[in-house]
Each structure stands twice: as structure tokens, then as C-alpha cells.
Amino acid sequence: MNDQSTFSQRLSAVQQRIHNAAVAAGRDPNSITLLPVSKTFDEAAIREAVATGLHRFGENKVQEIVAKYQPLKDCNIEWVMIGHLQSNKARDVARYATEIQSLDRLSLARALERRLQNEGRSLDALVQVKTSPEPSKYGLDPADLPEFVREVARSMPSLRIKGLMTMAINERNDEAVRACFRTLRTLRDEVRDLAIDGVEMERLSMGMSGDMELAIAEGATEVRIGTALFGQRPYGDAYYWPETP
Numbered sequence: 655m656n657d658q659s660t661f662s663q664r665l666s667a668v669q670q671r672i673h674n675a676a677v678a679a680g681r682d683p684n685s686i687t688l689l690p691v692s693k694t695f696d697e698a699a700i701r702e703a704v705a706t707g708l709h710r711f712g713e714n715k716v717q718e719i720v721a722k723y724q725p726l727k728d729c730n731i732e733w734v735m736i737g738h739l740q741s742n743k744a745r746d747v748a749r750y751a752t753e754i755q756s757l758d759r760l761s762l763a764r765a766l767e768r769r770l771q772n773e774g775r776s777l778d779a780l781v782q783v784k785t786s787p788e789p790s791k792y793g794l795d796p797a798d799l800p801e802f803v804r805e806v807a808r809s810m811p812s813l814r815i816k817g818l819m820t821m822a823i824n825e826r827n828d829e830a831v832r833a834c835f836r837t838l839r840t841l842r843d844e845v846r847d848l849a850i851d852g853v854e855m856e857r858l859s860m861g862m863s864g865d866m867e868l869a870i871a872e873g874a875t876e877v878r879i880g881t882a883l884f885g886q887r888p889y890g891d892a893y894y895w896p897e898t899p
């Protein structure tokens with residue numbers, strides 16, 4: 655990537671990649687949403703992105719959403735929580751986010767529901783599923799998914815489940831990466847077939863800067879893109895996924 659390029663040039667390049675991958679997979683490019691991931695990038699960088707028409711951003715740490723919320727309030731940004739969330743920080747997500755894609759356990763869902771009721775708000779939610787054998791990845795065990803979705807739908811009216819999210823195995827092996835994405839799609843289809851009341855099971859958030867083409871080939875409806883849009887982050891991935899070896 656060329657460091658002299660502007661945000662808008664990098665955005666065009668990413669949109670082109672999404673378009674090409676969709677066409678190659680025989681899919682409608684408009685059926686794939688881009689979620690820009692602004693983690694570690696400052697107000698100025700996000701304003702540059704907003705100027706291109708983007709208004710929805712993913713963040714991995716809720717502290718960053720809290721820090722950016724007020725300074726960027728005039729931009730009317732929808733903040734999407736995509737990282738591991740400790741239950742004791744549920745209040746900040748209930749207050750400042752419009753969506754969480756990292757809903758991965760019942761204790762967190764219950765904490766969010768309680769905080770959302772206090773705030774008089776509701777949230778769209780994707781269930782993060784563990785699709786990789788790596789010990790390091792967060793996410794619900796696939797075997798627990800149907801019961802989890804039933805329980806949220808039955809007793810947590812402030813959380814609206816819309817689909818699933820995953821992070822693929824961190825390996826330079828396309829087949830292993832695709833297998834993770836395929837697993838997520840299969841799980842989505844299986845849970846959708848259960849037709850649980852109040853649950854929409856359409857969205858598949860999968861694919862990042864390095865593997866978006868594979869994810870789109872396997873049915874992603876949304877790709878979460880950081881580096882390819884904003885550039886290299888100042889910290890390594892271990893800062894975000896502390897359990898990464």
C-alpha cells in the first residue's frame with residue numbers, strides 16, 4: 655500500500671476488490687456491506703472517512719468508542735462494537751454503540767440486556783462464533799449456538815439478533831481460512847431453518863483486509879476492513895487480541 659494515497663483512493667480500491675470478488679462468486683456486489691474498522695485511528699482520520707460518505711465504523715475496544723463519541727458527535731456516526739467485551743463494560747456499549755458483533759456468551763448478553771433496559775435503548779447483535787480450532791479465538795462454541803439464540807430471543811427483548819460473525823484462522827492457508835467461513839455460513843443456514851421467533855438470521859460478518867475475497871466467495875454479507883482503508887496500525891495485533899501467540 656502506498657502511504658501517499660488518500661483515504662478516498664484506498665476506499666475505491668477496497669470497493670473494487672469487493673466488486674471483483676462478488677462478480678467472481680456470481681453474487682450481487684450490492685449484497686455486501688463494507689464496515690470500516692477505525693481502531694487506533696484518530697478523529698482526523700475518521701473525519702476524512704466521513705467526508706467520503708461513510709457513517710458507520712467498527713471499533714475493537716469500547717474505550718475507543720467512548721473516547722471518540724463526543725469529539726465526533728457532529729458526524730452522527732453509528733459505532734459498531736466488534737471486539738471482545740468484558741461484561742463490566744456493557745454499560746458503555748449500551749449507551750454509545752448501535753450494534754455489537756461480538757456477542758459471544760450468555761453472561762454478556764444478560765449484562766447488555768440489563769444496561770439497555772436502563773438506557774431505554776436496543777441494539778442489533780451478531781453472535782460471534784468460534785469457527786477455528788485456534789485456542790486464541792473468542793466466540794461461542796458452534797454446538798451452543800441454537801440454545802444461545804433461543805435464550806436471547808426468549809428473554810432479552812433489547813437485543814435483536816441479525817446474524818453471525820467470525821474471525822477466521824490466522825494462517826496463510828486459503829483452504830483453512832475458507833473452511834472457517836463455510837462453517838459460519840452453514841451454521842447460519844441451520845439456525846435460520848429453526849425459524850426462531852424474533853430472530854433474523856441473514857447477516858454474515860466475515861472477512862478482513864487480508865481475506866475478504868475468500869469470505870465473499872463463501873457468502874459474507876459484510877466485511878470488516880481496517881488496514882486496507884486506514885493504513886497500518888501503530889500497534890501489532892497482539893494489542894487487540896492479547897491471547898494471540
Ligand SMILES: *Cc1c(COP(=O)(O)O)cnc(C)c1O
Nearest residue numbers: 691714736862863878879880881
Ligand atoms: C481489526 C479488526 C478487523 C480489521 O482487520 P484488518 O486486517 O485491519 O482489516 C476486523 N475484525 C475485527 C474483530 C478486528 O478487531
